[in-house]
Amino acid sequence: MTDSSPKRRRPQVVRLDQGPAEEPETACAPEKTEPKPKRKSTPKKPRAPRTMVAPEPEQVKFDDPSSRGELALANHLEPAAKGLRWGSIFASCIAALISLGIGLWFTQLIEDLFARNTWLGWGATGLMGLAGLALLVMVVRELTALAKLRKLGKLRNDAEQALQGNKDAASVVQKLKAMYRGRRDMAWQLKALARHDGEIIDNDDRIKLAERELMRPLDAEAKRLIANAAKRISVVTAVNPAPALDVLFTGFQILRMLRQLAGLYGGRPGTLETISLARMVVTHLAVTGGMALSDTLIQNVIGHGLAGKLSSKLGEGTVNGIMTVRIGLAAMDLCRPLPYAALERPGLREFLSELTTFGSTSDPDEKKG
Amino acid sequence: MKFTSITDEARIALGGLADYAGGLVQPTVRLGVTGLSRAGKTVFITALVHNLLHGGRLPLFEPYAGGRIKRAYLQPQPDDDIPRFAYEDHAEELLSGDNRKWPSSTRLISQLRLTIEFEPEGFFARNVAGGTLNIDIVDYPGEWLLDLPLLDLTYAEWSAEALRTAQIAPRDKLSKAWLKHLAELDPSADADEAVVRKSAEVFTEYLAACREDEYALSTVPPGRFLMPGDLEGSPLITFAPLEVPKDGKPSQGSLWAMMERRYESYVTRVVKPFFMNHFARLDRKIVLVDILAALNAGPAAVTDLKQALGSIMPCFRPGRASWLNLIAGKKVDKILFAATKADHLHHTSHDRLEAILRVLLDEAMTNSKSAGASIDAAALASIRATREVRLQQDGEDLPSIVGVPELGKGSDGESFDGKAEIAVFPGDLPEDPNEALTAHNEGDIQFLRFRPPVLASEGAGQEASFPHIRLDRALNFLLGDKFP
Numbered sequence: 001m002t003d004s005s006p007k008r009r010r011p012q013v014v015r016l017d018q019g020p021a022e023e024p025e026t027a028c029a030p031e032k033t034e035p036k037p038k039r040k041s042t043p044k045k046p047r048a049p050r051t052m053v054a055p056e057p058e059q060v061k062f063d064d065p066s067s068r069g070e071l072a073l074a075n076h077l078e079p080a081a082k083g084l085r086w087g088s089i090f091a092s093c094i095a096a097l098i099s100l101g102i103g104l105w106f107t108q109l110i111e112d113l114f115a116r117n118t119w120l121g122w123g124a125t126g127l128m129g130l131a132g133l134a135l136l137v138m139v140v141r142e143l144t145a146l147a148k149l150r151k152l153g154k155l156r157n158d159a160e161q162a163l164q165g166n167k168d169a170a171s172v173v174q175k176l177k178a179m180y181r182g183r184r185d186m187a188w189q190l191k192a193l194a195r196h197d198g199e200i201i202d203n204d205d206r207i208k209l210a211e212r213e214l215m216r217p218l219d220a221e222a223k224r225l226i227a228n229a230a231k232r233i234s235v236v237t238a239v240n241p242a243p244a245l246d247v248l249f250t251g252f253q254i255l256r257m258l259r260q261l262a263g264l265y266g267g268r269p270g271t272l273e274t275i276s277l278a279r280m281v282v283t284h285l286a287v288t289g290g291m292a293l294s295d296t297l298i299q300n301v302i303g304h305g306l307a308g309k310l311s312s313k314l315g316e317g318t319v320n321g322i323m324t325v326r327i328g329l330a331a332m333d334l335c336r337p338l339p340y341a342a343l344e345r346p347g348l349r350e351f352l353s354e355l356t357t358f359g360s361t362s363d364p365d366e367k368k369g
Numbered sequence: 370m371k372f373t374s375i376t377d378e379a380r381i382a383l384g385g386l387a388d389y390a391g392g393l394v395q396p397t398v399r400l401g402v403t404g405l406s407r408a409g410k411t412v413f414i415t416a417l418v419h420n421l422l423h424g425g426r427l428p429l430f431e432p433y434a435g436g437r438i439k440r441a442y443l444q445p446q447p448d449d450d451i452p453r454f455a456y457e458d459h460a461e462e463l464l465s466g467d468n469r470k471w472p473s474s475t476r477l478i479s480q481l482r483l484t485i486e487f488e489p490e491g492f493f494a495r496n497v498a499g500g501t502l503n504i505d506i507v508d509y510p511g512e513w514l515l516d517l518p519l520l521d522l523t524y525a526e527w528s529a530e531a532l533r534t535a536q537i538a539p540r541d542k543l544s545k546a547w548l549k550h551l552a553e554l555d556p557s558a559d560a561d562e563a564v565v566r567k568s569a570e571v572f573t574e575y576l577a578a579c580r581e582d583e584y585a586l587s588t589v590p591p592g593r594f595l596m597p598g599d600l601e602g603s604p605l606i607t608f609a610p611l612e613v614p615k616d617g618k619p620s621q622g623s624l625w626a627m628m629e630r631r632y633e634s635y636v637t638r639v640v641k642p643f644f645m646n647h648f649a650r651l652d653r654k655i656v657l658v659d660i661l662a663a664l665n666a667g668p669a670a671v672t673d674l675k676q677a678l679g680s681i682m683p684c685f686r687p688g689r690a691s692w693l694n695l696i697a698g699k700k701v702d703k704i705l706f707a708a709t710k711a712d713h714l715h716h717t718s719h720d721r722l723e724a725i726l727r728v729l730l731d732e733a734m735t736n737s738k739s740a741g742a743s744i745d746a747a748a749l750a751s752i753r754a755t756r757e758v759r760l761q762q763d764g765e766d767l768p769s770i771v772g773v774p775e776l777g778k779g780s781d782g783e784s785f786d787g788k789a790e791i792a793v794f795p796g797d798l799p800e801d802p803n804e805a806l807t808a809h810n811e812g813d814i815q816f817l818r819f820r821p822p823v824l825a826s827e828g829a830g831q832e833a834s835f836p837h838i839r840l841d842r843a844l845n846f847l848l849g850d851k852f853p
Contacts, residue, residue, distance in 0.1 A: 011815035
């Protein structure tokens with residue numbers, strides 16, 4: 001017998017006077033079970049049996065997955081309708097400039113116009129200024145929305161520690177559930193996860209279970225978002241003649257995709273991770289611009305053969321799409337609150353079919369089996 | 370230790386080949402549910418079948434949680450000369466409301482075939498093979514397991530071993546009557562049937578006394594003395610150890626010769642077929658160990674359990690599954706060691722229980738691992754009869770469990786009526802698992818026997834299923850990769 005280590009407590013047997021109608025203690029977080037004081041010696045007040053009223057079916061609305069489409073996104077993803085007005089102003093300004101014979105740089109255009117007529121020059125300058133202001137406002141809106149989301153890095157670290165058995169999994173899962181509590185599209189998953197609250201499950205298994213239940217639908221939606229953004233970018237950069245437009249459009253679409261991903265998972269990556277992601281984005285934009293520029297250069301050198309122009313453009317579109325997918329996957333890694341333990345990390349292969357077919361917004365998962 | 374000769378190995382290999390050929394058409398898994406008596410084998414099989422038939426909560430059993438299992442049903446057992454596991458009777462006993470009780474000890478060997486239809490995922494499985502898996506499970510009395518080491522012992526060796534263990538505490542108190550009777554016998558006297566029968570009776574009484582709860586000692590072989598099954602009253606189990614020299618030879622017609630002949634025929638006609646037909650053709654194995662009963666009885670029982678397990682481990686045939694098995698005979702490629710009745714402890718003690726299990730099975734685990742089998746250890750409860758609470762006692766926070774104890778008296782003299790719920794703090798398990806094998810204060814740990822839980826339906830339209838602890842993880846480890 002050794003009492004040197006934490007002392008061994010004597011066994012105890014306690015009668016419960018409440019009888020069989022006692023309310024069961026839900027060990028929803030097995031580590032921090034709410035302590036229910038039961039005194040052995042003092043007589044206990046018998047508690048009347050209680051039945052819980054089931055929640056009204058109307059209070060819980062289940063997201064219908066069949067109605068998924070751009071318009072059926074839950075309201076946390078889309079910015080307010082006000083943004084569209086700026087978008088249409090931008091589009092109409094660019095269209096107006098394009099109608100003035102765009103193919104040259106905007107400054108050259110303005111200088112030319114100034115050379116011709118001062119008023120035309122000033123008008124073009126005003127339009128360009130308004131377009132730039134509109135673009136700036138949109139970018140700032142996206143960034144502020146991103147900044148409002150909480151940082152997810154700590155939660156993911158905690159989850160990794162729990163997977164290795166160093167930390168308690170129940171608190172991590174509770175934090176996850178608190179994060180997704182108000183969301184309609186996660187109501188069903190939360191309910192399915194809550195069924196296992198009272199069971200005794202090891203730490204790493206509990207994290208994997210939470211990942212399977214909560215992350216599976218979010219991952220599917222994220223793949224869809226990435227595929228759509230990549231397809232949009234690849235199509236537009238393939239047909240777009242101007243390199244500056246390429247860069248602007250790509251940049252904005254990527255920013256939008258990042259914000260949608262962050263909103264989907266409920267959090268955004270920390271500052272350092274955002275910087276590395278931004279570096280990836282800048283590289284992408286440089287490549288886009290470079291390809292667009294070199295394309296016009298190559299055209300001038302090789303000639304304006306239609307076949308040559310088409311195939312090189314399509315190739316450029318696909319490359320842009322691939323880079324977008326890479327950025328999207330990296331962002332998914334950073335925005336996802338749990339590490340990939342039970343589910344597989346999506347790879348580039350799953351998106352390749354999306355990038356090479358045009359004209360449909362389909363689910364990348366459908367292609368498998 | 371060699372349990373099988375070359376001819377035996379050849380027969381095992383042929384059996385394995387036949388299984389392989391059959392398995393190409395209908396994939397089959399032979400699951401061996403092994404354990405000493407009252408370890409919980411019958412309850413495990415009943416809970417497994419019930420959960421799969423009625424859709425239980427198995428979140429960590431991946432084919433099930435992924436919704437790939439279409440349906441499960443029972444089929445007639447593959448061997449016609451073995452009775453069918455009485456699953457329906459056992460399930461009814463557990464579910465009968467106020468009269469619910471645990472199934473009684475298994476007396477006979479029995480078999481069950483559970484067929485599961487599932488959605489295959491892999492390319493090959495979808496297009497070539499079907500989505501069906503047969504799981505063959507065998508249940509047998511745990512006492513018979515201890516007969517397996519007899520395959521390697523001669524009569525003289527077995528007698529010497531039985532005598533040796535009978536003289537060590539705590540068996541020395543219980544074996545007094547038998548040793549006295551043994552002293553009166555003369556091995557070279559003439560064989561007399563009445564003497565042999567009396568000797569067997571006295572020996573059996575000694576074995577039965579060892580098994581009482583107070584001592585919770587594992588049985589000394591032969592296990593069929595306590596659980597004869599079909600052989601009740603047969604001359605095959607009418608013999609007993611004698612005090613004989615190891616190298617001597619019995620004279621013709623003496624008592625010694627008769628005992629030795631009976632012993633040899635027992636080994637060849639009873640133990641060998643049991644081993645060849647059931648143990649040698651298993652694919653996956655789960656070893657259920659009831660550590661809590663031994664802990665309850667004291668360190669002598671725990672040491673005895675360790676020795677018993679060590680003696681039977683060599684007859685398991687661990688190894689990696691490969692094409693070589695077609696020639697060499699089937700190997701068990703996954704073994705799960707489970708400490709049962711984990712619902713008698715708060716979950717915070719489960720890791721200590723697993724540590725004690727690893728200490729008890731240390732050698733067996735290393736041997737299995739080095740043979741290439743993948744092994745796992747877990748604290749398991751096939752049917753969870755308790756729930757968890759925290760008691761506040763003198764300012765201390767005690768993690769406890771609540772359940773309905775069985776009718777009878779507890780070790781403190783408290784009597785239970787089988788209806789009221791009791792909260793029990795079972796005591797702390799030792800932090801150093803080796804302490805469980807060494808002396809400690811009696812009463813440091815106390816476990817009660819609880820009645821099975823009352824099943825409650827989860828919600829509208831959902832069938833009630835047995836709660837459990839880690840049964841789904843065990844199933845996932847043992848069977849998860851058989852659902853391609």
